[in-house]
Amino acid sequence: MNGPSRITLAMTGASGAQYGLRLLDCLIQEDREVHFLISKAAQLVMATETDVTLPAKPQAMQAFLSEYTGAAPGQIRCYGKEDWMSPVASGSGAPAAMVVVPCSTGTLSAIATGACNNLIERAADVTLKERRQLILVPREAPYSSIHLENMLKLSNLGAVIVPASPGFYHQPQTIDDLVDFVVARILNLLDIPQDMLPRWGEHHQGVDD
Template sequence: MSSPESVTLAMTGASGAPYGLRLLDCLVREDREVRFLISNAAQLVMAIETDVQLPSKVHMMQAFLTEYTGAAVGQIKIYGTEDWMSPVSSGSSTPSPMVVVPCSTGALSAIATGACNNLIERAADVTLKERRQLILVPREAPYSSIHLEHMLKLSNIGVTILSASPGFYHQPQTIDDLVDFVVARVLNLLNIPQDMLSCWGECHLGNNK
């Protein structure tokens, strides 16, 4: 299986902004085109959890993240949450897998029920109907029965639910190590090379630094 040339990355308003930013950085480093979507709530959470405060205008945000990640011009393409003419809103666009990280339980609910109230939800709906890869990274505790029912429903139709639950067998020393654990798992699922986490049982666990 060949690695995807482009990835749709969406961030919603759950705690876990460092996961989304780190994944963006890794995708850029691996020369992937990134179709980037972010909710207003996610921008607020990002300002609280990181030192990144995104500009409000789409073109300014695109320029900011291009410089922030060292991306090539045009490598990151940002679409507003009401941009219904964007490629990710239609199944006739060039196929790409989609990752929602962090994925709020509100976004999880909307995706599970087929709601398309904004571009993130529509993009996920398109991903589902076109039978493309969709990875959701929820960060909530504890989960209610409603959350779990939505996860089961989505899992049964092929969606990967990857909870933002870092492991400890790689002996993390910093918060960045914990973030990298989850991001590495996402990259593995996307079949994109990563050197942040050794493969279990095949590589020495201590050689992932």
Template sequence: MTGDETFQRPYGAPIAVALTGASGAQYGVRLIECLVAAGREVYVMISKAAHRVIAVETAFDLPAQPERLAEALSALCRAGPDQIRCFGREDWMAPVASGSGRWRALVVCPCSTGTLSAVACGASNNLIERAADVALKERRPLILVPRESPLSAVHLENMLKLTQMGAVMLPAAPGFYHQPQSVEDMIDFIVARVLNQLGIEQTLMPRWGE
């Protein structure tokens, strides 16, 4: 079982969040912030390419060293003690590297097409890819948030393959029926969808019909 009832931790079952080298790191950081606000423990992995994108696209100061990264994210997201844990690219002793590790789900947000391809073929060349492989083999929720346009046949084939394996493809394609007034509103549209998939209550976006 991987539900919250199996965990005796202050913040419940940990949720793993990985940011890879696609545009849209804001989605991932906002997701971490919302998970923290919901009282969840969060395991964070940020790829080398993602750090480069973050430096170009955002004003976030996120160090590469895991302990310093955890401190920076904890301050940014107003996390409690040990609520955010960060792991390096080759930290094979991290909980997410094994099916026996205690964690509930993995969200790759944003998910680069390179990561998409690696996960689809089970490459497991780094901790993010291995965590996705573990999620698939253990039948744990795996949510991938690709941000690419246009999509090639290779991208679409990988998405179909992963969907057939049980992963959820949730492209970073915000809607407009809620009449967004800011970039933050558009970010929240996608983050709300991710939280809904995780079964975590959210107030970012009303559910249809409510």
């Protein structure tokens, strides 16, 4: 199996709930175990941007998302914002990779300063301190100098910053195509197979001189 078998997926209150939901679906289809975290702001954004309304309690949320994605029993694990006994809160139990998508600029700031005021921030802090893979997908426009400084700091600490900026060279026809572009880039970084977007040059036809 390429890529990590266990992944922490966090969704925070920036626009772009579709990215997080699509990534969750792809991870489940690739038989990954997903430790799912979501902020209250992200739940509000999700209800605004999509037709998905998550239950508030982690156990009910876990059952809902398992049915929504067709996950196997135990494949998705949901935790509350102060569940300090969850695996993601400790380097001895956390998955090898974490993705925050979408990543609000508030969460970006908290991770950059090591705030650890909730489980999402703590899980990211653990990922950094253990030198594991942390992918942050901010969605904001324009960026202030504070946002850019936080991104630079996190990049220097080993995090990968993937702005939610879809490309157009694959000639997207639908909003789903634009969402898939960003999700495919995340999956490529995780080294998890995906067939939504060919890697650059895969379909290039060489011309003999």
